[in-house]
Amino acid sequence: MSELYVKEVRRALSARGSLLFVETVPGIKYNEVVEITLETGEVRLGQVIDVSKDFAVLQVFGGVSEVNIKKAKIRFKGETLKIPVSLDMLGRIFDGLGRPIDRGPPIVPEDWLDINSAPINPASREPPTEFIETGISAIDGLLSVVRGQKLPIFSGAGLPHNRIAAQIVRQARVRGKEERFAVVFAAIGVTYEEAYFFIENLKQAGNIENVVAFINTAASPVIERIAVPRVALTAAEFLAWKHGMHVLVVMTDMTNYCEALRELSAAREEVPGRRGYPGYMYTDLATIYERAGRIKGMKGSITQMPILTMPNDDITHPIPDLTGYITEGQIVLSRDLDRRGIYPPVDVLLSLSRLMKDGVGPGKTREDHYQVFMQLIAAYTEGQYLRELSAIIGVESLSEHDKKYLEFADLFERKFINQGEYERRTIEETLDIGWDLLATLPEEDLKLISVENIKKYHPKYRGKGSTS
Amino acid sequence: MVVGKIKRVSGPLVVAEGMRGSMVYEVVYVGEERLIGEIIGLQGEDAFIQVYEDTSGLRVGEPVEGSGSLLSAELGPGIVGKVYDGLQRPLSVIGELIGPFVKRGVKLPALPRDVKWPFTRNRDLKVGDKVGPGDVLGVVKETPLIDHLIMIPPGMHGELKELVNDGDYTIEDTIAVIESEGRKIELTMLQKWPVRKPRPYTRRLEPTEPLITGQRVIDMMFPIARGGKAAVPGGFGSGKTVLLQTLTKWARTRLNIYVGCGERGNEMADALHSFLKLKDPASGRPLAEKAVFVANTSNMPVAARETSVFLGVTIGEYFRDMGYDVLMVADSTSRWAEAMREISARLEEMPGEEGFPAYLGSRLAEFYERSGRVDCLGRPKRAGSLTIIGAVSPPGADFSEPVTQNTLRYIGTLIALDVSLANRRHFPAVSWLLSYSRYVETIERSWRKKFPQWRELRDRALSILQRESELMEIVRLVGPDALPEADKLLLDVAKMIREDFLQQNAFHPIDSYCPPEKTVLMLDVIMKFYDHSSKALLSGVPLDKIRALPVKVKIARMKEVPPEEFGKVYNGLINEIKSSIESLVKGG
Ligand SMILES: Nc1ncnc2c1ncn2[C@@H]1O[C@H](COP(=O)(O)OP(=O)(O)O)[C@@H](O)[C@H]1O
Ligand SMILES: [Mg+2]
Secondary structure (H helix, E strand, O other): OOOOOOEEEOOEEEEEOOEEEEEOOOOOEOOOEEEEEOOOOOEEEEEEEEEEOOEEEEEEOOOOOOOOOOOOEEEEOOOOOEEEEOHHHOOOEEEOOOOEOOOOOOOOOOEEEEOOOOOEOHHHEOOOOOEEEOOOHHHHHHOOEEOOOEOOEEEOOOOOHHHHHHHHHHHOEOOOOOOOEEEEEEEEEEOHHHHHHHHHHHHHOOOHHHEEEEEEEOOOOOHHHHOHHHHHHHHHHHHHHHOOOEEEEEEEOHHHHHHHHHHHHHHOOOOEOHHHOEOOHHHHHHHHHOOOEOEOOOOOEEEEEEEEEOHHHOOOOHHHHHHHHHOOEEEEEOHHHHHOOOOOOEOOOOOEEOOHHHHOOOOOOOOOHHHHHHHHHHHHHHHHHHHHHHHHHOHHHOOHHHHHHHHHHHHHHHHHHOOOOOOOOOHHHHHHHHHHHHOOOOHHHOOOOOHHHHHHHOHHHHOOOOOO | OOEEEEEEEEOOEEEEEOOOOOOOOEEEEEOOOOEEEEEEEEEOOEEEEEEOOOOOOOEOOOEEEEEEEEOEEEEOOOOOOOEEOOOOOEHHHHHHHHOOEOOOOOOOOOOOOOOOEEEEEOOOOOOOOEEOOOOEEEEEEEEOOEEEEEEOOOOOOEEEEEEOOOEEEOOOOOOEEEEEOOEEEEEOOOEEEEOOOOOOOOEEEOOOOEOOOOOHHHHHHOOOEOOOEEEEEOOOOOOHHHHHHHHHHHOOOOEEEEEEEOOOHHHHHHHHHHHHHOEOOOOOOEHHHHEEEEEEOOOOOOOHHHHHHHHHHHHHHHHHOOOOEEEEEEEOHHHHHHHHHHHHHHOOOOEOHHHOEOOHHHHHHHHHOOOEEEEOOOOOOOEEEEEEEEEEOOHHHOOOOHHHHHHHOOOOEEOOEOHHHHHOOOOOOEOOOOOEEOOHHHHHHHHHHHOOOHHHHHHHHHHHHHHHHHHHHHHHHHOHHHOOHHHHHHHHHHHHHHHHHHOOOOOOOOOOOOOHHHHHHHHHHHHHHHHHHHHHHHOOOOHHHHHOOOHHHHHHOHHHOOHHHHHHHHHHHHHHHHHHHHHHHHHO
């Protein structure tokens, strides 16, 4: 079946962007890997992205700069891009194509895996329902995360997304379970400092032994960024599906990934879609994000937390927009809250966790959780609206009733959303803070909470810590 | 059979040479692995093929073999409750046999060949009868909820020579023989039908019956007719998927088809899971016993998005032909349109608006036009309907984009979802200012039979909401205090309509499905409250007193009342509204 001979061509026809155009040799396979050996002896990897009778188009990781098209040697490897995987990857640091960069020994592979894994059969998926407690009220209370979810952070330049992500990685746990977990970290085109911020943080938290890091910094080749998330997820899948581990994958910054995709598309002279991004970006991103999940009859899970910066803080920009269409919600950071010193500055109205309903409630968090969440959001919405209104007509023209909501919005931001970077709140603590705030509102306004839950949890009836 | 050779591979597009004699939309087998593809264009001897599986590893020169037939659906017992991919491969069976990852090149029949189904013959038919397309030969109780009629396929007629007795048969066993022009044709319970071709019927009927959905904002405000077509556009997170899933759970139909096209795997898993758990309100049976799923998630090959939509419609028409009311939802049609755009770009066709091909509109039309209420072919005489509802995912939630705009040309009900409502957790986030239904007039008569006040309640509520948005402009400038009392009352009532009536939590154990009886009465309560309060204002009762009435809290909790108790609660509420407001009038 498999041919043992290696196909080789000696000359490329032309080079453009990160693409090489070469004459076809018999038997080139669509998507197969190529090795390009430069005059200097340097070897770059590439991939066949179009093949016809006359020529083939190669996408070169590492770019085509310094490639002398007359002299470079191009070998066709006959198979798709694969990386070696093994449990020894834990605690190690790799480049974007999975080659060790921490001066440690090479990996002794347990297996070689294609970086584009086959899609999970939707009928074989187990719906994610296990609540992950992050210890952060805004998330646990209002945007609950479950194992197997993909929940990105939509951030803006200069906002503390890295600190939040690091706090989540430090604190996240599933209560009552001691299971093997791992963190896979992919740095995509971020600065050296940012990449090492994470690695240091993980070291300090004492769990570097559970971390596999793939680093492509701002200085690394742009085109390699296309591969990084896929390489990282391949390692994650190995740990989750082969070794039954619960894997959290943090990828930052997916905006850089999308920029690389745009560059590649421009080099291929494709008809650009919205704002220059390729029309297939939705599908391309989906092949990354859909690698999160749980599988029936398998022990592990893959939870994804991609981070992206919204160009100009614009949530309708194609990058956050297409991401939001694929992921199971989004945690949106607010520049306004950040300016006002609220940490984590989560805009809870623009944020959403689509899988929350399956992860909360009796036996998972608490029976009143979902209703408290709905009521908090409703009250905060009202408070926000009154804030805007009072800016125009003045606070004094608001009724007493309205003033309560105005004050609620303030308290909510300062007491519920705001918390320490090293503060870990249990879900009960989070919900009780919520109740204390709701207790400042007229009881008959709490129409989203059942009468039974009011009787059971409202501070007035529990005779505890009521503020009104 | 035509056999050609691969000439070019570019993503899901393969060009093959030496394909003379092929036809457009013919199924072909591509490469040594025999990946499934479909010819979408022919030029000279070259065929342009969209391949429904990952093309990695294909080489120039590998064989491409024509099948001689069009992409077709298998129709027959065994289809209900299944999950199919866009090529009608049974995903649940594949999951069990092959593992949790979708490998390519897998070929499994859509319907099980070894299951024996209990067939009951049609007692009205005798050997020697002249029979024709759509005539019912018998019935198979496929699930407790589905009587699967076994019909003579379209295009076939003759004299009935044989009809088997009641008994257990597989879908490949001969159950009848007919003779036509001296030729004997053996019929089985299995039909095949090309997915791109509408199934025939006798006559189209006017869509005069409402599709009862149990969603107040639809049933009351923006109704959909049985056999109608509706679109649900909305930005991400606005509630398209939840709404479509809710409709396929609770709409009063005989069978529902849920097509997940280019969307999330976890959502599909959730749907499969909850359809097994949740019970049909009418029968108490699991919803999966009246549902078919088609799943081509966003990470599965893009070309199969198109076939998933057409497969869903074809299954829908097949059950319509049995005389059933069928609902088919597609989430999301935008992903299908994007797949069309991708293939079109690779074909280097002239791009239209935002890169979509010029035929985007006509493709959408072909799809939505397959909805309808019809007199079915064959005897006994029966009418069936297929209602189509498509989600649209406009980039940046901007409805001026081509897919939304083209869709609007063909649909009867627009359920426009508004991200800003969703951010405020007003669900379903249906914009009462943008949405519309062209079926209001046609189905009004049907509603009137049981609920004479339906139309009036609806029109009043909508005009109050309309007025609210005008008044809010003023409030934003000068504050609420500047308004006259009557307007302030209107704002209060508008808020009640929005929060106590329109908002409906899809996950609430009681409120997720609201029967029409309750829907109409709930709105009636709010309107009665408005009428009495208006009168009280005129006789000088201050608004604050009305606002403080305890009955308002009870109105806000109407949703939680189980439907069977609501009649009583309704009477109690109406009495309390009357008496408490009257006593305010007297007291003042
Ligand atoms: N009727 C509803 N009741 C309660 N929550 C809803 C409802 N509709 C939508 N939601 C909430 O909104 C979220 C997003 O809805 P979804 O249908 O997934 O949006 P879309 O498909 O438009 O992106 C859901 O996860 C759920 O939390
Ligand atoms: Mg959706």
